[in-house]
Amino acid sequence: MEFPALSHHGGTRSVTGSCHQLHLDPATSLLIDCGLEQGSEAPPGAEFAPIGFDIAGIQALVVTHVHLDHVGRIPALLAAGFRGPILCSEPSAKLLPLVLEDAYKLGISADPVQIDRYLTLLERLIVPLPYEQWHCVVERGGVACSIRLQCAGHLLGSAYVECDVRGGGDEPSSRVVFSGDLGAPGNPLLRPVQPPERADILVLESTYGDRLHADRSDRQQRLEAVIDRALADNGTILIPAFSLGRTQELLYEIEDILHRKALLNESRQAPGDDPVQAIDWSRLPIILDSPLAQRITQAYRELHEYWNHEARKRLSEGRAPLGFAQLVCVDTHAQHQKVVNYLKSTGRPAIVIAGNGMCSGGRIVNYLKAMLGDARHEVVFVGYQAKGTPGAVIQASEGAEGFVQIDLDGRMYDIKVKVMTLGGYSAHADQKGLAAFATAMAAAPAQILLVHGDMKAKRMLRNVLEQMFASKGEVPQMMIPY
Structure with a gap:
């Protein structure tokens, strides 16, 4: 040899x-x-x-x-x-x-x-x-x-x-x-x-x-459009995402959307203007429901010296791309169950990011059980769904007509939510x-x-x-x- x-x-x-x-x-x-x-x-x-x-x-x-x-x-x-x-x-x-x-x-x-x-x-x-x-x-x-x-x-x-x-x-x-x-x-x-x-x-x-890969240049605009549509329906957006990498990218882009919406709202409320605010983005909770994702996100924040120039520039401007005010972190299982029940019963608009990314386990499954049957809500996929996983089944229902169901933990659930797949998020x-x-x-x-x-x-x-x-x-x- x-x-x-x-x-x-x-x-x-x-x-x-x-x-x-x-x-x-x-x-x-x-x-x-x-x-x-x-x-x-x-x-x-x-x-x-x-x-x-x-x-x-x-x-x-x-x-x-x-x-x-x-x-x-x-x-x-x-x-x-x-x-x-x-x-x-x-x-x-x-x-x-x-x-x-x-x-x-x-x-x-x-x-x-x-x-x-x-x-x-x-x-x-x-x-x-x-x-x-x-x-x-x-x-x-x-x-x-x-x-x-x-x-x-x-x-x-x-x-x-x-x-x-x-x-x-x-x-x-x-x-x-x-x-x-x-x-x-x-x-x-x-x-x-x-x-x-x-x-x-x-x-x-x-x-x-x-x-x-699909063009990545407009992915944030497409994410914003999806959120606008869901908020207009008073719905919750469920984003299945893995704790490491994808979650942090999503938080970064959502913070930028919130930042721009806040600036736009300020300009609309200048003296002499009539404020027109059909949707109050400033009150929209961004719920991160994953203890591991929270720990990793905290590590990402501490490792900001390894971010790229644009991300570090935002920090220098006083922004917190991974720790903004509207970010709500859910830790214990009891807190998780309360949030699921609250969103199901109130219909208050929210964005939920939870694992796992293919819906085959983790806290996202409880949200799906609670909300799949309500057309106000939306499931947004930002990652690959392996064949045979619940995520792949839900994703395949996008645009489908008629009666669609999925088996989650041995029980059948109707899929009436809107389903959207956003390309441009591949890490490879x-x-x-x-x-x-x-x-x-x-x-x-x-x-x-x-x-x-x-x-x-x-x-x-x-x-x-x-x-x-x-x-x-x-x-x-x-x-x-x-």
Whole structure:
């Protein structure tokens, strides 16, 4: 075997479970991500399964970002005896314990003693690294490897990983780049992706390698129009959203809508004007009903130095994009049930953001049970709904005529609410973004491995990349590991 070499323990046959091992020599390696297979791709009991590969010689785990399909197998890794450093960006170091604590409670054990022991070990191993700086990870037996994290634009703290591998002798170093998940342009909070300067081997995600995203430029205007319509009907807007990333984007954009509405209202009430205010936006409650989303949102606020320029500018103007006055946070289950009953009985307009994003569990389900049968209300989807999930069933009823029902926890509910899907909220780069990342380097990588996508997406992305490189007279080796 020639080194550096790669082996894969997930993320090659599916879109989840990313886990890649970079072998520096026969006895020394790094692990890049340790993700859990999720959804229909996951075998039963995946969260309890042993790690499934030999951890001997793994010097460190490098985390690209804290979504569970990239970090969800860390409990199994620790149970197998791994005690090396967990290297990640500084924002990820703050977010990782929050995400893994919640997952541990839901999937493994709610015992406070076990949770405390787990978190104590986890926090002892986490090593935060600044972006854009090289960090030596391995230097032993004639082999050395340094890594550098670069902003990936997918999630606060997300990174792609550059690995500079040096063997013995005078041979030049090899550069291996792991993309992690790359973000789409135009995220309101995050800094954009800057492609790497070089790569000999590029391990590239391909989640949306077969498609182009909808235009993102007018998504806030479309969200505002949906809210206007629901308020005119005295209805509640239910937005199923995952706690990490999507929720914070929504809050940021809703705050901007509220801010502009307030300025517009002030201008209408200037001396000599007759105030016309059919809808009082200033009294509209924005209800965040998710304890995990609240903790993550608080962490996002504390990590504002990692926001992009525009978001930080709003802070400097005295605005609070993720903590505005109309934001109501619901914590306990008793408070949650009171809010559900209040909104159902009063018909007061409100926006509710609650998990989970596919309506397959979490607090959003109680809102759906209470409100699906009332046409005043609206369910707004801002994320992908996997086939077979309740979210997909409700989404499919959009524009449907006639009698539509859904099974929630063994009981049938009529779907009479309005249903809307807002595009432009994907956190992943599309085919164009992935291709731009791979082809922007001064010289083509010698080898590109396409991972983290279904086979159709990988093949289409491979074809696009081959054509783009061929137009420049370059022929990298394109591989689809399986």
